[in-house]
Amino acid sequence: MAHYVLSRLGSTLLVLALSSVGIVALLRLVPGDPVAILAGADSTPESRAAIRAELGLDQPFWEQYAGWLHGLVTFDLGPSYRLGGDVGDLVAAGALNTVVLTAAALLLASVGALLASVLAVLLDRPWLTALLSAGNTVAVAVPTFAISLLLVLAFAVYLPVLPAGGAPPDGFASRPDLAVQYLLLPAIALALPAWATLTRFLTEALYTQLRAPYVTTARALGIPRRRIVLTQALPNALPSAVTVLGLQVGTLLGGAILIEAVFAWPGLGRLVEQGISARDYPVVQVLLLLSVAVFVLTQLASDLIHAWLDPRIRLKGAH
Structure with missing residues (x-):
């Protein structure tokens, strides 16, 4: 198991390193100049050059990258260009809300998928299977923002029982x-696509x-169907479902922007939306790398859980 953990940890660190270089490079290719936004439309070339030098944007790419990486390692993320304040403070202020929302959506998707899949397999009724398939299709096909607006109209406008935002x-x-009242609608809207994917996969696996x-x-041997499903089929289907659950973290993080x-x-x-609109490189770089890190570390955790549940995985990794 230790060999498997070390091999997965090495690939995780490599992905994070390559992602950090790619994020910094790609942001420099995005149309728009943060210096022009900061200096204003009537600024002179001299004032723009002074701002560029103050922000370190006149340095070669690798020097900019090295300085940013040093800030990450020392937890000194520096000031924001446009949004105001320290980047670390901005990220910390929004991180709690995003973690709570994503965790709630992940919990709803996981528990809902487990209950729906087990119930569908235990009852084994064609009408229930058709209903579940239709629900999965709608949850995946309808855009997240449309589901969000429908939930707001239903439960905050026509039936004003929950806050609209x-x-x-x-x-x-x-x-x-x-x-819970503030969290319920956005968590449901965020959880629905992940729930549909998990439900479909776990049902087929069962x-x-x-x-x-x-x-x-x-x-x-006369063992009841319920006992077979709960004590034998479900434990054998869970390892692969855990991997799919880890993949859904990326879906949740991407959907969180719209939600x-x-x-x-x-x-x-x-x-992220505000930082991209303002061409605020320090904010966007940290947030994009944080998103990649969360996704990659979640994949690592799901792989380790999968290996723990299924000894064949870790034995294969040992060779």
Whole structure:
């Protein structure tokens, strides 16, 4: 297991290193000059040159990258160009809201997929399978922003039982009941596509397990279907489902940008949008690398859990 962990950790660090170079390089290719935005339309070439030198944008690419990397290692992210304040403070302010929203959506998607898949396989009714398939198709096909707007119209306009947007004014811990009200609509909108993917995959994995020879033997011994599904088929289907769950983190992080915009959720998604619009390189670079790091580390965690659940994976990795 230790050899497998070290091999996966090495590839994770390589991906992060290459991603950091790519992020810094690609942002320099995006149309628009942050110096022109800072200096204003009537600025002189001299003032623009002074601002460029002050921000270090007149240095070669590798010097800019090295300085930014040094700031990351020393946790000194520097000031924001346009949004104001320290980049670290801006990221920390939005990180809690995004983590809470993403964790809630991941919980809803995981629990909902587990319940729906097990129920569909246990009951094994054609109408339930068709209903679940239709729900999966709608959840995947309808854009996230459209689902968000429908939820707002349904539960904040026509049935005004939940807030249309924003976050708890006094934080999540002061009034948990109020925090749930603010969190419910954006979490559901964010969770639906991930729920659909997980449900479809886990349902198929369970049906595949039920066609395995050991299930035929269990049925011949008179073991009830419910016991076979819960004690044998489900544990065997979970390792691959965990890998798919890790992949959904990227979907949740990408969807969070739209969700936070629709629901005015003050998280990292809105900060990314503001940073890109303002050509605020320090903010966008940190947030993009943070997104990649979260996705890659989640993949690492899911692979390790998969290897722990399925010894064949770690034994294969050892060779």
